[in-house]
Amino acid sequence: MGARPFLILLSALPLSGCSGWQSALDTHGPHADSLARLFWIFLAILSTVWIVTIVMLLLALRRRREPGDDPLMTHPGTERRMTIVVSSAVALTALIVMALTIVSYGAQRVLFASRDGPLTLLVTGQQFWWKVQYEDASPARTFTTANEIHIPVGEKVLIKLESSDVIHSFWVPSLNGKLDAIPGRQNQIEIQADRPGVYRGQCAEFCGWQHAHMGLLVVAETRQDFERWRDGQISAAHIPDDPEEQKGMEIFMTKPCIMCHQIRGTSAGGKVAPDLTHVGSRQYIAAGTLPTTRGNIAAWIVDPQGIKPGVHMPLVQLAPEEIQPLATYLESLK
Ligand code: CUA
Secondary structure (H helix, E strand, O other), X not given: OOOHHHHHHHHOOOOOOOOOOOOOOOOOOHHHHHHXXXXXXXXXXXXXXXXXXXXXXHHHHHOOOOOOOOOOXXXXXXXXXXXXXXXXXXXXXXXXXXXXXXXXXHHHHHHOOOOOOOEEEEEEEEOOEEEEEEOOOXXXXXXXXXXXXXXXXXXXXXXXXXXXOOOEEEEOOOOOOOEEEOEOOOEEEEEOOOOOEEEEEEEOOOOOOOHHHOEEEEEEEOHHHHHHHHHHHHOOOOOOOOHHHHHHHHHHHHOOHHHHOEOOOOOOEOOOOOOOOOHHHOOEEOOOOEEOOHHHHHHHHHOHHHHOOOOOOOOOOXXXXXXXXXXXXXXXXX
């Protein structure tokens, strides 16, 4: 719908952790479609109104009075014409405002129509990352991950939004509008992707120092791929057989890491920081800040404050020779 030039412009902007562009005009689902349609309708009508107003203003400015004319003199004919023009303009304005209200109401109905997605996620905004819990009728099939949401293509997914600290805002522009995550209450938003792809999202409410680095990815894939991914996520963490990884695991389990992070299947049971059971399978670490590579994991552990100043990840004291095995172990958690 004429979005190309905007998209080309947006694609020129570097977005950290972005695997495509992050734009509400690059739509990939019915909710985002309805919002984009609303945007173009408003843009077209309001631009027309603006152009007509400016043209009328310029025409009025061009009119010259003859020298000697009394500026207060009016002609009955002119008066009548002006009354008609102004009344029509007022009526037209009221009509346009009413029409836009109705169109906007229609879009809201699409956005908040149904609330019965077969897949339900509890997403909790935290400074400065997203906790993602997949719910299921069977408790054995529930699991927790972070910052990366996988969904099956063409299916409605209900996201229950909560916050554990301050107000955040969940926003994946290609799939839906934004919705606040508010402490002490639950909001609900639905997303649906029409084609496979990776859609970047972003916290859209200023929530502290690292608000800008509170990204997330939505990976839309076929039902089959999604089930494969889900089965992998449900399973406990990989137990290393490689000596380097084993050493890394031992370091992790004997350091304060386990106070905050969970790795299912091990003694690490912390719940305040991202679940690391399958951290190596995620595309990014630190909420969309760094691609998941061994080097980046090591850099993050050694200097979290340098990468995300103000982040709650503390600096863990490690001997230089402990860093490499620890990063190797974490990367192996696919
Ligand atoms: Cu969370 Cu901004």
